[in-house]
Amino acid sequence: MGRKILFVTTDQQRYDTLGCNGGTLARTPVVDALAASGIRYERAIPQSVVCMPSRSTMLTGQYPSTHGVWMNGVPLPVDAPSVAADLHRAGYRTALIGKAHFEPFMDAFGRFTENLLARSGEETAPRPWADGTVGPHRGFDHLEFATHGAAGMLHYAQWLGTHHPEAVGMFYAAIDAGWNVSALGGGDTDAPQVKANPIPRDWYHTDWVADRTIAWLDGLDTADDWFCWMSFPDPHHPWDPPESEMHRIDWHDTPLPAGYPTTAAERERILDDKPRHWRMWYDGELVSNYEAPKHWVPAAMTADQVREVNARNAVECELIDEALGRVLAAIDARGWTDDVDIVFTTDHGELQGDFGLLFKGPYHTDSLMRLPLIWRPAPAANVPAAVVTTPVGLVELAPTFCAIAGVDAPDYLQATTLPVDDADAAARGKERVLTEWDSELWGVAVHLRTITRDGWVCTAYRPGFVHDGTEGELYELGTDPFQHHNRWNDPAVAALQSDLVADLWDHQPPAHTPRLDVEAPV
């Protein structure tokens, strides 16, 4: 009997939303306890700041350039490498419950397996694997899907429609009549993607994901080795948690984010110091991707709207923490606790008011790139608790899962295991983490490449719709924690900038060929 793995992901959750990371708004005692007894990473960085590429990196252990999912709407090839397949081959029972999003949701022609499985009710389906064999889809022998709300055909939407049809219309309608990401405001402040949701808490998708995870675990034999990816759709927008839970945090008392520029002049000064697309989005002149509402102008956002969004976000984080607590209790009741590794993270962050912006996009700063990551190794493994300050990437998750399971690292992996402490990171020469952004939509192209190293984050721009390829961003994380001072053109750090850029280009991963097509908006 080996170590079992509970891999917990949330969606679009910031580093500072956890108590163990210094967050003061949401109470997250369950994750905090895992951090106290495990390894807490202070600078975990995604390889992409949107869902599909980032999630594909977690599954494949590859950078977006290599696995090929270069923007949302590009499906991960069905035979892409998968750590779940390698664990399945090693005898693990494997499940993914909640939000997968390796394939687009919008699928009128029934092209994608995730949607087909949800429609058919089958647990999985045989599909080709990267090694040429055939096995359960992406290596998972149990798949149950949910996303943000009750739209579509995924399992949660079907469950809600069958058992609580009156609740289907209670969620915020994330897509408007023009099939754009909705800009409609709600709540007390008319903030975008906010709605008072009367749904009872135990019908909400957070508890559904935990319930379905517990049900799957209950069906296993005690001696089974298992890998369960429990994937909560929250706290991704829309921010419509059960209204019954909003008593927890009064948005009127919610502080503005640390470093929030409170005047328009200050926000504009900060944005004008960055490449043009930052300010152009703020002013409503350019939406460079499908992730933000097309008809929303960030400059119009009020401080109270930021407060309400953050309060609702924090409530969603609390519900996740409590749901995770229920799953851990179920694991404990099975007598598994000493043999279970728990990894908690998210796919990318959220601007959540920083710079006067919301949502996400081609903006490589801590808002989107500094993520919560906790690894509580199985207590039986006797790994000492630690805080790791060395930057790490989500690309290191798949090798870590292989190592936990005692599986030899497959050749396709592009990273090694997460360090267990800073000394381990130093001994293994871990010094840089790379992040990519590529988007091309309706003639608007944005291409960024970023390196985080030596306490700096450096982003080089390739030519695009509003960039000529000479632009960049350079921030010293220690002295500029909110990345308000772009030092790309600062002569005092010109040598450092050149060194970082050279290092960045020297370590670019190989590209997937041919380049994959965008098959749907998201």
Added chain:
Amino acid sequence: MASVRRQAIIHRSPDDVYAVIGDPATIADWFPGMVSAEVDGTTRTITTVSGLPMAEEIVTNDAIQRRFQYRLAPGFIQDHLGTIDVFDVGDGTSLVAYSTDCEPAALALMIGGATGNALKELKRQLEQVQVQVREQETRR
């Protein structure tokens, strides 16, 4: 209007390729996710695998230019024009371009993605037939 274009090189003559594309009733045979197509004059009604019926108006079916165009009827789609062009690139090979001009833009991406998949299937079917013909000729 949002515009998406997909293309494929098919190793069959333009006339062979257009013989399939220009027969509007057969689209469900080569467009994955489409389960049926019924043609009545210049109206074609297709049904997707999700059970969604969609009426289309056939705008152009020009075997000389090798251009086929159709419009999805307005509804949740505000405006649409699908265009399939078959070009002769020599040596018995065709370039097929399948364009989707559509409003809302999000649906152009979804439909455009499906048309790319359809071209892959069309290529597979037509080139498979070509291989079978060559094999039969070799046996003779």
